[in-house]
Amino acid sequence: LKIEEKLYQNRYRVAEGEPHVCIDPSKADSEALKAMVNICPAGCYVATDEGKVEVVPDGCLECGTCRIVCQGTGALQWGYPQGGYGILFKFG
Ligand code: SF4
Structure with a gap:
């Protein structure tokens, strides 16, 4: 399987209105964050x-x-997301 096909097998439970990753708006132009556009494996x-x-x-x-x-x-x-939310990895 390609990596995209493997990722597609994962499932997510989203905690609406409670994101577990947040950017400080005053630092949204930082070089570290700009690098994340290319680094994050999930394209977040x-x-x-x-x-x-x-x-x-x-x-x-x-x-x-x-x-x-x-x-x-x-x-x-x-x-980390609150219990019961976030990614559900599928193995095998
Ligand atoms: Fe951060 Fe992306 Fe990894 Fe999530 S998948 S922890 S947003 S780098």
Whole structure:
């Protein structure tokens, strides 16, 4: 299977109105966040026409990469989804 086909087998339960990854709007143009547009394996980060970055964490794999890349910048708030929500990995 291709990686896209494997990812498609995962399922998500989205906690509406309670995103587990949030960007500080005042730091949405930081270089660390801009890098995430190309790094995030789930494609959760999107560059806007205004030179800023937005995040839509509904398909987040909870890999923690953005948490590490943005560590110390104050640009990102990251936590695991509340119990019962987030990604449901399908193995096999
Ligand atoms: Fe993307 Fe991983 Fe960050 Fe989720 S934790 S938004 S999959 S980089």
